[in-house]
Amino acid sequence: MDRFDQCCLITNPSSGSNRDAAVVAVREALESNGIAIARHCEFPDDDLPTHDELRTAGIELVVIYTGDGSANAAISSLEGWDGAVLFLPGGTKNLLSKRLHGEFDAETIIKLVAAGSARRMRPNVCRCDHGWALAGLLVGPGTCWSNVREATRDVDIPAIAGGTIDAIGQTADGPPVHAQVPQIGRDQGYQLIEITPGEFGLQLDGFYADTVGDFARQGWAVLRRRFREGPHDRVGIVEEVTLGSDDASKLDLLLDGEPVAGRPKEVVSTARCPVDLLVTGHAD
Numbered sequence: 001m002d003r004f005d006q007c008c009l010i011t012n013p014s015s016g017s018n019r020d021a022a023v024v025a026v027r028e029a030l031e032s033n034g035i036a037i038a039r040h041c042e043f044p045d046d047d048l049p050t051h052d053e054l055r056t057a058g059i060e061l062v063v064i065y066t067g068d069g070s071a072n073a074a075i076s077s078l079e080g081w082d083g084a085v086l087f088l089p090g091g092t093k094n095l096l097s098k099r100l101h102g103e104f105d106a107e108t109i110i111k112l113v114a115a116g117s118a119r120r121m122r123p124n125v126c127r128c129d130h131g132w133a134l135a136g137l138l139v140g141p142g143t144c145w146s147n148v149r150e151a152t153r154d155v156d157i158p159a160i161a162g163g164t165i166d167a168i169g170q171t172a173d174g175p176p177v178h179a180q181v182p183q184i185g186r187d188q189g190y191q192l193i194e195i196t197p198g199e200f201g202l203q204l205d206g207f208y209a210d211t212v213g214d215f216a217r218q219g220w221a222v223l224r225r226r227f228r229e230g231p232h233d234r235v236g237i238v239e240e241v242t243l244g245s246d247d248a249s250k251l252d253l254l255l256d257g258e259p260v261a262g263r264p265k266e267v268v269s270t271a272r273c274p275v276d277l278l279v280t281g282h283a284d
Contacts, residue, residue, distance in 0.1 A: 002084060002278075003116050004061040006036040008054060010074050011090065012043045012066040022106075026065050026088065029107045033114035035061070043070050048077045060084065065106065067091025068135045069258040076132055079274035084120055086113055086278045095135035096256070099123065102281035112280045120276040124197040127271035130253065130260045133195070137268060138254040139243050141174025142192030142207060175249055179204060180265070181242035185235040189246060193235070201270050204235035240269040 007030065011023050030037055038059055041048060043066065054062070060083040064071050071087055078085065088106040089097035100123075101109050112118055126133035176189025185193075190206035197203075244265045245251060251262035 004035055006038040006059055007061040007063045008039040008049050008059050009037050010041045010043055010064045012070040026106055029110045033110055035114055048074055051081045065090035068096050068256040071096055072134055072256040075275055081275055084276045084278050100279045109280050113278055118278040118280045121279045122272040124270050125273050126195055126197050126268050128266055128268045131255055133255045135256050137195040139251055140177035140192040143252040143254045175245040175247045177243055177245050179235055179241050180244045195268055201237050201239045203237050205232050206235045207232040242267050
């Protein structure tokens with residue numbers, strides 16, 4: 001089992017759990033467990049560490065205490081690095097952390113790692129031409145609710161009200177997305193398809209809204225990233241899927257919660273995480 005005496009810590013002040021006191025608690029937990037903080041990066045203001053910088057400094061552990069989107073950027077930048085990455089629950093929903101550590105909190109995870117009780121793993125992730133999705137990928141007009149979620153995070157009441165009206169309209173009028181290859185799911189398509197990587201490949205869940213009430217319920221579920229509270233189907237589990245819309249318009253995507261402008265067709269496949277992640281629970 002790996003043991004580490006120093007690390008590079010990456011935080012994001014705007015992430016869900018990254019309050020000053022919480023960051024201080026993580027720093028103290030690392031140092032009290034014998035892991036010195038050789039470098040602290042506050043993303044996105046500070047540059048992410050490069051392979052060469054980490055190797056030169058003799059750092060073999062990067063600790064990421066952010067939300068899923070910031071973790072995606074940090075892990076993607078480390079592709080090909082031979083060290084280990086410890087991802088702690090530092091966001092709002094912490095989907096990736098739950099894959100790696102279950103419901104453990106940051107201090108418990110750090111204690112386990114310091115004791116040599118974690119192991120390296122490269123779990124399955126989603127891969128498309130826009131990058132990796134470590135926790136999951138959302139595709140379809142329903143992704144527009146992410147704008148309302150950001151306004152909710154900032155407690156911007158006018159933006160929440162206006163954004164909700166716009167999101168209902170975009171979700172209702174936007175072309176549904178289909179799993180085209182393989183051709184699975186309902187014929188009408190879906191306002192949103194969630195792709196979740198797991199041990200057996202990519203799990204596809206399709207979310208639809210046929211009435212005004214459905215749109216409101218589905219939007220509320222998306223806002224809280226609790227998609228399965230809205231009307232949905234289990235579409236299937238695949239190794240690779242080609243997605244497209246009814247009218248061949250460009251698809252909207254959220255990679256680990258971050259918006260991406262897609263193309264009329266998107267191919268999403270199963271891949272291995274590009275770096276070693278430390279796991280203290282079940283990854284799937």
